[in-house]
Amino acid sequence: MMPGSGNKSCGECTMCCGLPVTPNAWGDPWCDHCEPAVGCGIYDDRPQACKDYLCLWMTTPAMTLDQRPEQTKVVLWRDKGAATLYAYAHPLWPEAYKDDQTIAEWLAAGLKVIVMDTSGRRQRL
Numbered sequence: 796m797m798p799g800s801g802n803k804s805c806g807e808c809t810m811c812c813g814l815p816v817t818p819n820a821w822g823d824p825w826c827d828h829c830e831p832a833v834g835c836g837i838y839d840d841r842p843q844a845c846k847d848y849l850c851l852w853m854t855t856p857a858m859t860l861d862q863r864p865e866q867t868k869v870v871l872w873r874d875k876g877a878a879t880l881y882a883y884a885h886p887l888w889p890e891a892y893k894d895d896q897t898i899a900e901w902l903a904a905g906l907k908v909i910v911m912d913t914s915g916r917r918q919r920l
């Protein structure tokens with residue numbers, strides 16, 4: 796497993812468990828191991844695809860606990876050093892990206908933000 800920055804852990808967050816990057820699928824955000832507000836029930840033994848997915852919060856030391864996706868309701872991701880930020884609009888909170896502080900800062904800096912939703916639609920903000 797690639798570690799998150801600063802030994803970060805997903806903790807109670809399961810926000811990416813509905814992403815196509817995990818064995819789960821969009822439209823059914825909770826897999827059998829997902830315990831909302833508790834976390835992944837098999838965290839140490841979760842599938843490799845789950846271990847391999849590291850959201851922006853996991854890879855950014857400066858992002859604080861109140862910016863973890865279960866708090867913001869938005870999963871953010873970008874390739875290391877890339878100028879495009881991807882935001883996954885979770886099916887339970889599809890509008891949350893509109894209030895996201897990190898997205899606002901990214902846009903203010905003139906960088907590109909792409910929002911993806913459950914149907915695979917993409918929109919550039």
Ligand code: SF4
Pocket residue numbers: 804805808809810811812848849850851852853863864865870
């Ligand atoms: S969205 Fe990030 S913090 Fe939340 S479960 Fe996925 S990788 Fe962990």
Ligand code: SF4
Pocket residue numbers: 809811812813817818819826827828829830834835836837838841842845
């Ligand atoms: S196994 Fe754990 S990390 Fe993977 S989708 Fe299920 S709850 Fe999420």
